[in-house]
Amino acid sequence: MAYTETTTTGYFQRLGSSFSGMGLGIVLFIVGSGLLWWNEGNFVATRNALNEAQGLSMELASVDQVDPAADGKLVHAVGNAVTQDLLIDSIFGVSVQGMQLKRKVEFYQWTERSSTQKRQKLGGGEETVTTYTYEQAWQAEPVNSQNFKDPQARTAHVNTTALTVQNETFKATNVTFGAYRLPDFLISSISGAQPLNVQLTQEQKNGLNQQIRNQHAAAARQQGGGMWSAAQGGYGYGATDMVHEQGNVVYVGAAPNAPQIGDVRVTFTYVQPAKQISVLAQVNGNTFQPFKSKNGKTVSGLSMGVKSMDEMYEAKHTSNSMLSWVLRFAGAGLVIAGLKVLFAPLSVLASVVPILGRIVGAGAGLVSSLLGGAWSLLVLSLAWLRFRPMIGGIMLAIALVLVSLLMLRGKGKGAVPPPAPPAQPAA
Structure with missing residues (x-):
């Protein structure tokens, strides 16, 4: 209503x-x-910085060996970025060898929508009518239902969360580019994320279920009751199986096909441990750094796949x-x-x-x-x-x-x- x-x-x-x-x-x-x-x-x-850089750029024919003659030079190079780093999400126990491991979290919550109409009145006054409606939807962050404008909605549409967790990206720190090592600013530019099929052990599921029970027990004590009631949109903290796998999604809730307030949906993606890339940067020993032009602007770049120097500029x-x-x-x-x-x-x-x-x-x-x-x-x-x-x-x-x-x-x-x-x- x-x-x-x-x-x-x-x-x-x-x-x-x-x-x-x-x-x-x-x-x-x-x-x-x-x-x-x-x-x-x-x-x-x-x-001007790009034009200056393009005029000074040279092709690095191969990255298989470190070229002392290229040290300090702005180069364009093509090769494979490779890492052996194992990325681990300690909360869910998900691990993968790759450039990046991303955890995206969504919460099923009551949300407040508003629409406003203004009407000018004779004499210069103004009447503002704001209508608030409430619906259930997946949100990127938990919604504080105590901030709802409707006083009844604060008790009828109480938001809970089965698990408190945030988005996070885990990045590899040791990435090689032939005989060279890629610095962080280039590693961050590597893209091409794809779904990561999640397979949790029973021990990992039990740990997550226990964490959920502990969280709900603390919340129930704070509310002065023994457990969340169905009317409040929550779960009893004695629930035994709240963790489900669906491809690259870990679903925290009683029934993935029938979401309830408080359910959490966690999606995992990763970037493969080997990617063909094109690099534009200044050589610094066995690694790279941005090129600094005469006017103070920096120039560097990384493109996925094979891109010529002209294409990158x-x-x-x-x-x-x-x-x-x-x-x-x-x-x-x-x-x-x-x-x-x-x-x-x-x-x-x-x-x-x-x-x-x-x-x-x-x-x-x-x-x-x-x-x-x-x-x-x-x-x-x-x-x-x-x-x-x-x-x-x-x-x-x-x-x-x-x-x-x-x-x-x-x-x-x-x-x-x-x-x-x-x-x-x-x-």
């Missing part, structure tokens, strides 16, 4: 909040403008370009959001008549978007003049020409044509 919460905010309270929020608007505007400027400089610096240039566009939109969005907050008092002032407030709000939103877009373009143009003078100068010149044409066109439309001469009488 849905729970509804209604709050009313008075006109002067709304007006005061809108004025007090103007400080946030200024901060958003400044942060967005700064991000736009920094992003252009970072894009150029990264591009092309991918890095593409990634740099994509990141710069994402940050451009993010910066412009912050600028526009800041202006909307700054103009918010206008719509509140006009909201004495609700429809007038909506009209002014829509107009303020449009002006904020146009002004924010124009300001963002100006910052970008100035940044390009600073970091890419030729392109920035061309952009500025085009912008000035367009503005001049628009002004001339406006003057032409605004000019009053001379009166037509009087018609001559027919002969």
